[in-house]
Structure formats: C-alpha cells, structure tokens
Amino acid sequence: MIDFEDLPVSLRAELGSAGLDAGDVYRHVVEALEEDLPTGVDVTSEATIAAGARAVADFGARSAGVVAGLGVAELALRVVVGDDLTVEHRVADGSRVAAGEVVMRVAGPTRGLLTAERTALNLACHLSGVATATALWVEALEGTRARVLDTRKTLPGLRALQKYAVRCGGGVNHRFSLGDMAMVKDNHVVAAGGVVPAFHAVRAAYPDIPVEVEVTDLDQLRDLLDAGCDRILLDNMDSATMAEAVRITAGRASLEASGGLTLERAREVAVTGVDFISVGALTHSVTVFDIGMDLQDL
CATH class of the missing domain: 3.90.1170.20 (Quinolinate phosphoribosyl transferase, N-terminal domain)
Known part of the structure; x- marks a missing residue:
C-alpha cells in the first residue's frame, strides 16, 4: 500500500x-x-x-x-x-x-x-x-419549499462520506456532530423541565451555537416561538397538524418535519409548508x- x-x-x-x-x-x-x-x-x-x-x-x-x-x-x-x-x-x-x-x-x-x-x-x-435515495426525495419535493435533510443516523466512521453522498443527491446536511449545533430532543426536554427551560439553558451556555428544539404539540411550538427559538423540529405530527404549525409560525422560525416519514408521504408533508424534511433512512438503511x-x- x-x-x-x-x-x-x-x-x-x-x-x-x-x-x-x-x-x-x-x-x-x-x-x-x-x-x-x-x-x-x-x-x-x-x-x-x-x-x-x-x-x-x-x-x-x-x-x-x-x-x-x-x-x-x-x-x-x-x-x-x-x-x-x-x-x-x-x-x-x-x-x-x-x-x-x-x-x-x-x-x-x-x-x-x-x-x-x-x-x-x-x-x-x-x-x-x-445519493440515489436522496435524489428520489429531492424529486418528490420538487416545486415545494421543502428540502430533504440527512441526520446523524450514519454508519460509524462513514459520516463524512455519507453526508457527501447526500449532497451529491441534491440533499442538505444537518449537523455533523454534537458540537456544531444543539438539538434539544425529548429526553433533554424531560431532564430540563420543559422545552423553554431547555432552550434557555442551551442559549445561556452556548450563545453562538445554533439551537433547534423538538416539539410534539402546538402548545410547545407556541411557547418556543414566544421564547425566540428560530429552529423547531415537528416530531411525528400528522400533516394537518404540521400545516397548522406552519400557519402559527408565520415565518418566525424554520420548521423541520421528522419521524417515520416515507417517500410515499413526502409530497403530502412538503405541501404543508415546512422548510425541511429529515430522513434517517438516507444513511442508516439505504x-x-x-x-x-x-x-x-x-
């Protein structure tokens, strides 16, 4: 060699x-x-x-x-x-x-x-x-504002290469590591005592790091918007609820749909008006x- x-x-x-x-x-x-x-x-x-x-x-x-x-x-x-x-x-x-x-x-x-x-x-x-799987999602979202995102559900040691392949397919990379962006998930919310306390805790500790917070209902969404959160993940919501979330948000934050999404449902989700659709299957089970x-x- x-x-x-x-x-x-x-x-x-x-x-x-x-x-x-x-x-x-x-x-x-x-x-x-x-x-x-x-x-x-x-x-x-x-x-x-x-x-x-x-x-x-x-x-x-x-x-x-x-x-x-x-x-x-x-x-x-x-x-x-x-x-x-x-x-x-x-x-x-x-x-x-x-x-x-x-x-x-x-x-x-x-x-x-x-x-x-x-x-x-x-x-x-x-x-x-x-790249081929990503391109299928990109094609399904064509004509909408939504972009397909990858996740950290990558094979150990292959993250950079897999995320490169997502870009080749026309997708967008989410965070690369636990240090370049804060992602407040359900377990963080439980540990911190709520979505708003969790958001404020991250913002206070790392004021220059982007923060995204996961919500499971519209009340959490409203609370985060009032707190100034500008990146929100809509977890396992049906399409009607996501459309209402887009209406409530009114451009004050970017919205990412996630959780159990399939290619067959991609366009239905995209037309709700969300900004991103994150798909772990692009890398973990392609x-x-x-x-x-x-x-x-x-």
Whole structure:
C-alpha cells in the first residue's frame, strides 16, 4: 500500500473540493483494505494471474441512479496499485446514469485491480445508494419549499462520506456532530423541565451555537416561538397538524418535519409548508446502488 503523500495531488485536491478531508478518506480506505489483506496478499489473484499481466476494467452501473464516491473508489485502487494506474472518470459524482453506463475506466496491473476491486466497489456502491435515495426525495419535493435533510443516523466512521453522498443527491446536511449545533430532543426536554427551560439553558451556555428544539404539540411550538427559538423540529405530527404549525409560525422560525416519514408521504408533508424534511433512512438503511467492475478484452 502506498503512503498518503504518494497519492496524486490532483486526487487529493478533488476530494478536498468535494468537502472531504483527503487524509481521513485515505485512512478509512486503508482500514477497509486491511480487512481484506491481513497477510498483505490476495492469494487468489497471486495464484491465477501472471505477475506482469495488465488489464483495462470498466466500472458500470447495473441500473439507473445517481453516482457518488468515484474519487473514493479511485483512491482505493491507487493505494493498492500506486502510480501504475490510469483512471478515466466518464461521469462526475452527482450525475444521473443509465443502466449499463460506464462511469469510470481504469487500467493497470491486473493483480492490483482485482485486489482493490471489492473495497473500491463497496464504497462506490454504498455512496451511490445514498445519493440515489436522496435524489428520489429531492424529486418528490420538487416545486415545494421543502428540502430533504440527512441526520446523524450514519454508519460509524462513514459520516463524512455519507453526508457527501447526500449532497451529491441534491440533499442538505444537518449537523455533523454534537458540537456544531444543539438539538434539544425529548429526553433533554424531560431532564430540563420543559422545552423553554431547555432552550434557555442551551442559549445561556452556548450563545453562538445554533439551537433547534423538538416539539410534539402546538402548545410547545407556541411557547418556543414566544421564547425566540428560530429552529423547531415537528416530531411525528400528522400533516394537518404540521400545516397548522406552519400557519402559527408565520415565518418566525424554520420548521423541520421528522419521524417515520416515507417517500410515499413526502409530497403530502412538503405541501404543508415546512422548510425541511429529515430522513434517517438516507444513511442508516439505504440500499446499495449496484456498480460492477468488469475486465475488458485488450
């Protein structure tokens, strides 16, 4: 495996321009590769492929959707193969592709390509699944003011990559961590003695941090609006109640719908006038988007 400093500057810059920390992505990819290579050898490829063999391989979409993570897949290949790799991106992350479309072509030592294949595909398929699912929500909300948000319900170690994939699908990122925004949930409300005391406690302790408070009824909403809260989460409300919440709020706060929402109900919720719809399923239970790597005849 090659060191981070040996990766092409252009690839590191590409990841950086996508809002990713290239060093963090590198470390994650190396950990993933080490799961496959605890002995440092792919015994199947070593046994069946001549040492000097070279190949061209196409990464092809098996169905229609939105791709994400092609640069991450390239990084996995380069960590194994090193400089002896040619990569041609046929599409950019965030592109809609058709079934059978080649999204990336690579050329290099056959052993290295096949050694890195599964790690590269695991990452690209998962991230493309997140992007594709997000795009379906974006399409369902088209023509309304609502934007689809991700959550912190991400796979451990994959948060930055999953949230990047959400952006590729046209969605919006919610907070990244427990420190960049306060989210007052039901257990905080119980511990603090109510939504307003909880809001005031956060505002007093961290005056410069954005604060969002979860409410379960319209009385809590009114109390928070009177207290000056400008970000409110409507938890598990029916559509009629959300529409009334929008009317009561009258633009004084941004409203986020959350809790048990489905794609089939997305537009019904959006037309209530809420600003955001948060969907944990974008990251915690997404179906992978199938991409395959196929060697080509030279």
